[in-house]
């Protein structure tokens with residue numbers, strides 16, 4: 052029988068056919084640090100924030116988790132379990148499409164959206180054991196972009212778009228709720244959250260991007276890596292990991308990877324670099340990675356929140372201690388991505404590259420809240 056044409060496509064690595072992990076996908080140094088169980092009670096237990104708790108208690112938990120971990124499990128969030136199950140089913144359907152269909156939507160160089168390895172993969176010579184698909188869930192772009200995968204539209208296309216639209220509606224509302232909690236966790240009053248210009252603007256202009264991950268089962272999971280260690284670049288991310296765990300968070304002193312338990316119905320919330328900047332480093336972005344599994348495929352979904360591309364992000368006035376200068380200069384998201392690209396190629400830290408220098412600090416005036424997140 053002739054080989055189907057999509058399997059001959061040199062751009063498509065057929066994970067299903069792989070009987071071993073080739074050198075191109077074998078990562079050195081994966082086991083430099085021990086892995087501990089973040090689901091067991093004790094100091095490595097991943098913090099949990101349950102939104103059914105009294106608001107003051109939830110604010111307190113968010114503050115501690117964001118300061119000490121940069122991540123937490125979010126439960127009691129109100130997004131129905133039945134919807135999450137439908138989302139996961141649709142994500143699995145998308146990745147099960149024939150390779151030729153997926154390749155039609157392939158991400159071009161510099162494209163924000165599309166099919167294939169995530170943008171970060173371009174900084175590494177080794178390939179990751181995963182496929183990804185990035186899209187904007189905003190109604191205006193969702194149906195247009197998805198036509199690349201389902202050009203004839205039809206039932207599968209409609210179901211996928213309907214489910215993602217409903218998910219986006221619920222997630223965007225949850226993001227607003229969580230942003231409010233984060234701001235209160237920073238010490239802002241109800242009044243400041245709702246009436247200070249900078250804070251209001253963040254809520255009003257925050258954008259969402261969705262990135263779906265498929266980690267096929269792997270014949271030699273100790274040699275392969277699902278997603279390279281990174282910090283998310285935006286404000287914060289909701290990660291939905293299916294029943295198969297794989298997400299690990301990095302913790303210092305002693306250096307170790309904490310395996311996040313797969314808690315049905317829970318989201319993992321990651322603090323991103325722009326939130327680190329916005330909070331003047333009080334909430335720190337979490338370094339994390341995804342590992343693969345010998346027997347089971349794994350899917351995950353990241354719902355990324357961040358500013359619109361033209362908005363400058365700088366430390367909020369309320370996050371900078373009295374008498375001190377902001378620790379970071381103002382950056383837009385695309386500008387920060389550029390800095391991060393440079394940081395990857397030089398081995399530097401992107402956050403350090405946007406830190407206010409000692410000289411700038413001496414001269415810097417604390418920006419008024421009205422200019423903290425402003426249009427260029």
Ligand SMILES: C=C1C[C@]23C[C@@]1(O)CC[C@H]2[C@@]12CCC[C@@](C)(C(=O)O1)[C@H]2[C@@H]3C(=O)O
Pocket residue numbers: 163169170171172185260262281282283284285353355
């Ligand atoms: C909004 C975004 C965050 C992201 C880049 C993107 O434009 C869409 C994909 C996201 C993702 C997912 C996998 C890891 C990551 C580092 C990557 O390469 O693509 C993140 C990006 C990020 O947080 O910077």
Ligand SMILES: O=C(O)CCC(=O)C(=O)O
Pocket residue numbers: 262264278283290292297298339340341350351352353
């Ligand atoms: O697969 C996961 O659990 C993590 C995904 C992730 O970190 C991302 O998409 O940025």
Ligand SMILES: [Fe+2]
Pocket residue numbers: 281282283339353
């Ligand atoms: Fe991530």
